[in-house]
Amino acid sequence: MARIEPSDGIDRPLSAPAHIVMEGVGLSYFTLQQETEALRDVCFEIARGEFISIVGPSGCGKSTLLSLISGMLTPTQGSVRIDGEEVSGTSSKVGYMLQHDHLFEWRDVLGNLTVGAEIRRMDRKKARAKAETLLERYGLGGFAGYLPSQLSGGMKQRVALIRTLVAEPDILLLDEPFSALDYQTRLTLQEEVFRIIKDQGTTAVLVTHDLSEAISMADRVMVMSSRPSTIRSVHPITFEEGSHLSPWDRRQAGRYNGYFNAIWKELEQR
Ligand SMILES: Nc1ncnc2c1ncn2[C@@H]1O[C@H](COP(=O)(O)OP(=O)(O)OP(=O)(O)O)[C@@H](O)[C@H]1O
Numbered sequence: 047m048a049r050i051e052p053s054d055g056i057d058r059p060l061s062a063p064a065h066i067v068m069e070g071v072g073l074s075y076f077t078l079q080q081e082t083e084a085l086r087d088v089c090f091e092i093a094r095g096e097f098i099s100i101v102g103p104s105g106c107g108k109s110t111l112l113s114l115i116s117g118m119l120t121p122t123q124g125s126v127r128i129d130g131e132e133v134s135g136t137s138s139k140v141g142y143m144l145q146h147d148h149l150f151e152w153r154d155v156l157g158n159l160t161v162g163a164e165i166r167r168m169d170r171k172k173a174r175a176k177a178e179t180l181l182e183r184y185g186l187g188g189f190a191g192y193l194p195s196q197l198s199g200g201m202k203q204r205v206a207l208i209r210t211l212v213a214e215p216d217i218l219l220l221d222e223p224f225s226a227l228d229y230q231t232r233l234t235l236q237e238e239v240f241r242i243i244k245d246q247g248t249t250a251v252l253v254t255h256d257l258s259e260a261i262s263m264a265d266r267v268m269v270m271s272s273r274p275s276t277i278r279s280v281h282p283i284t285f286e287e288g289s290h291l292s293p294w295d296r297r298q299a300g301r302y303n304g305y306f307n308a309i310w311k312e313l314e315q316r
Pocket residue numbers: 075076077082084103104105106107108109110111273
């Protein structure tokens with residue numbers, strides 16, 4: 047029987063330089079009626095090019111964590127740094143992919159891909175050329191003139207990913223990007239998105255409720271506790287068969303079930 051590496055849940059120092067660092071991060075939401083403490087004393091480092099999955103109970107603060115990395119939220123305590131610099135506001139270096147594609151229905155695929163460049167008043171020609179190259183590379187070459195309503199759900203999510211990549215982000219934040227898709231499309235897109243991220247060497251942080259997705263895509267899986275949430279444990283995911291197995295191959299690999307059972311038990315304990 048295949049053995050899995052023991053994981054004591056303790057985060058180890060990175061072997062590569064840190065790309066994203068959170069130190070003592072706390073985040074509370076304030077409304078007229080109440081204060082909601084979402085995160086407390088969150089500390090972690092993510093290396094450049096690393097793929098991290100975040101799992102945890104519903105409402106524990108996973109999306110909040112991504113918003114802090116993206117600069118859409120500012121921590122109430124502690125600091126968030128990217129490449130050693132304190133995050134202050136949003137940046138085109140950080141891309142976001144969400145559960146729903148949020149494509150503009152009245153713009154064709156190419157128009158959707160270049161909208162970010164237009165808003166940021168970047169070179170339109172350059173953005174258009176980049177968009178066309180990416181469409182070609184990722185199998186949507188013939189669809190530049192299609193409207194979103196003429197595409198399948200999986201194709202629309204692929205366009206949403208390409209739209210993010212046009213800005214050449216260093217960091218990709220993925221907030222349940224496959225959860226609205228049917229099972230077969232979800233598996234196919236996981237394969238494609240994984241390959242694209244590895245091709246580009248992008249640092250990726252995936253929030254998901256699907257433990258199988260978390261384990262099959264990530265270098266490390268972070269488990270969050272319930273609210274006020276902190277990082278409960280970190281599980282490095284390694285396979286004897288090699289480090290560049292696709293998500294599909296990882297699911298068939300010997301250590302996969304061991305990881306699944308260990309993390310599932312933790313999630314059950316809350
Ligand atoms: N804008 C807001 N104002 C007040 N409270 C908020 C706001 N956004 C989130 N919260 C609260 O903060 C907590 C964390 O929310 P968040 O969306 O980050 O959790 P999550 O782990 O991503 O949830 P889920 O797994 O259900 O998607 C929740 O209790 C939520 O109700």
